[in-house]
Amino acid sequence: MKKSVIIFVVAALVLFAAVLWMLSSSGDFKTNELGSFVIIFLLVVFAVFIGFKRLSSARRGEPAEDELSKKVMQKTASLSYYISIYLWLIIGYFSERLDYETHTLIGAGIIGMAITFAVCWLIVNFRGIKNE
């Protein structure tokens, strides 16, 4: 229950910060910035979905977290960490060649990590964990 509340609070903070960023740069909101906002919004939706899943389990009298959900999270975290290392390597390689500012690249890396985590979670959930 406590963890579900934390998920909702973090999701609300991220959405609030993204809306604030959008409003502060309302004059010249470029296409790639709009793309970043849409990705952030989708990630917030993903976090809210996980939060609701946990809450609905708790409401049914089931534990919010059990051995399967813990294993899914562990596998997702290890897989996304492994992929993120390569993501940062690619960003580091292209940072010299592309004309982007450092904070833009760091932002892209963080959003990339979040997308990687969400995609890995979907894959692990779809495929299941056989431990074989």
Next chain:
Amino acid sequence: MNNRIKEYRAKYNLTQEELARKVNVRRETIVFLEKNKYNPSLKLAFDIARVFNSKIEEIFLFD
């Protein structure tokens, strides 16, 4: 590893939700087990076997 949870659940007239509550896991875990997408821990296997008054090897089958 295969299992006969669905068969035993029908025999004991239990829903996935009821079985989940009895063994203290989420309903999703029972769904994954029945679809053979997850191999349970030894504790969960024992708990499920206990609910069905059976031995583990009667419910969980090695290929």
